[in-house]
Amino acid sequence: MPNVSPQKDRGLGSYLAALNRCALLSAEEERALVQRYRTCTRCQHEFPRGDIASRCPCGASRDLAARARLVESVLRYGVTVARKYAMMFGRSGRATGLLEVLVSAANLGVLTAVDQFEPAFGTRLITYADLWIREKIRAELDTMGLIRISKARQAQHRSQKEPSAEPLITFEDTRVAEALPGPEKPEEHLLNTYGRDLVQQAISELDMNPRDKYVLLAYVGLKEDPKTLDQIAARVGLSGEGVRKVKRRGLELLRQRLAARDVNGSTDVFTST
Numbered sequence: 096m097p098n099v100s101p102q103k104d105r106g107l108g109s110y111l112a113a114l115n116r117c118a119l120l121s122a123e124e125e126r127a128l129v130q131r132y133r134t135c136t137r138c139q140h141e142f143p144r145g146d147i148a149s150r151c152p153c154g155a156s157r158d159l160a161a162r163a164r165l166v167e168s169v170l171r172y173g174v175t176v177a178r179k180y181a182m183m184f185g186r187s188g189r190a191t192g193l194l195e196v197l198v199s200a201a202n203l204g205v206l207t208a209v210d211q212f213e214p215a216f217g218t219r220l221i222t223y224a225d226l227w228i229r230e231k232i233r234a235e236l237d238t239m240g241l242i243r244i245s246k247a248r249q250a251q252h253r254s255q256k257e258p259s260a261e262p263l264i265t266f267e268d269t270r271v272a273e274a275l276p277g278p279e280k281p282e283e284h285l286l287n288t289y290g291r292d293l294v295q296q297a298i299s300e301l302d303m304n305p306r307d308k309y310v311l312l313a314y315v316g317l318k319e320d321p322k323t324l325d326q327i328a329a330r331v332g333l334s335g336e337g338v339r340k341v342k343r344r345g346l347e348l349l350r351q352r353l354a355a356r357d358v359n360g361s362t363d364v365f366t367s368t
Contacts, residue, residue: 107194107195107198110198111171111174114167114170114171114174115171117167117168117170117171118354119168119350119353119354120164120165120168120220121350122219125165125168125214125219125220126214128161128162128164128165129161129165129212129213129214131158131161132157132158132159132161132162132165135151135153135155135157136155136158137151137153137154137155138151138153138155140152140153142157144210144211144212144213145210145211146210147210162209162210165209165212165220166205166206166209168220168221169205169208169209169220169221169224170202170205172221172224172225172228173198173201173202173204173205173224173228174198174201176201176225176228176229176232177194177197177198177200177201177228177232178194180197180232180236181193181194181197184236184241196235196239197232197235197236200231200232200234200235201228201231201232203231204224204227204228204229204230204231204232205224205227205228207227207231208220208223208224208226208227208228209224211223211227212224289353291317293353294315294317294349295312295317297349297352297353298311298312298315298317298345298349300352301345301348301349301352302348303344303345303348306331307341307344307345308345309331310327310331310333310338310341310342310345311341311342311345311346311349313327313330314327314342314345324338324339324342
């Protein structure tokens with residue numbers, strides 16, 4: 096697993112290059128890794144979420160390699176979120192090396208999310224981690240005096256309770272509050288993570304007919320129009336359910352194609368329905 100602190104013995108560029116070598120996880124792989132990390136192979140003891148003990152009461156070591164694989168699958172997304180905040184606050188000139196600081200905070204959010212995550216939540220790890228990543232970044236910005244977090248949220252952060260989707264934060268400047276990045280739509284995150292050119296090239300290589308490729312290109316935002324699945328359906332002459340089936344198949348093929356290229360990033364978009 097890449098060192099989760101980009102400031103130690105490496106530049107941020109080298110750190111990101113290491114993240115690029117981390118392969119994608121499917122939903123099934125994610126669940127299997129959580130099971131490996133949470134269950135003792137010797138006595139089948141199940142560790143509750145949030146338990147970070149390295150050994151089971153029976154003395155056996157936990158499968159920390161499984162935990163490391165879960166962590167590295169989300170680290171690049173943490174960097175993406177940290178970049179958005181750094182671009183916003185870095186322009187003010189009030190912080191030096193802000194990106195590296197926020198990347199470290201995002202990584203702490205990833206570590207916390209992996210330890211607290213439970214597949215029974217009905218969501219993917221990256222969706223759950225998004226809340227913790229933003230929680231840790233905003234706590235760091237509060238420490239630096241760039242934002243002010245409410246007392247209720249400060250208490251929640253100290254207690255390590257689940258962060259809410261609606262952060263209780265007040266700001267020095269209302270323009271900052273309006274500009275703070277919120278969770279990305281899956282298709283937006285796909286393009287922001289991999290880049291438009293790479294996604295378009297990968298789709299062109301898929302074993303799909305031109306109509307189905309058009310559906311996928313339109314869904315991920317590589318066509319100016321149409322925008323919604325219903326509009327796409329009307330354009331290509333399929334039912335809404337037909338377009339959804341094409342989309343699901345196309346996203347799975349795209350996930351496999353990007354994984355074959357050994358490109359790291361979020362896989363949450365690949366399981367949308």
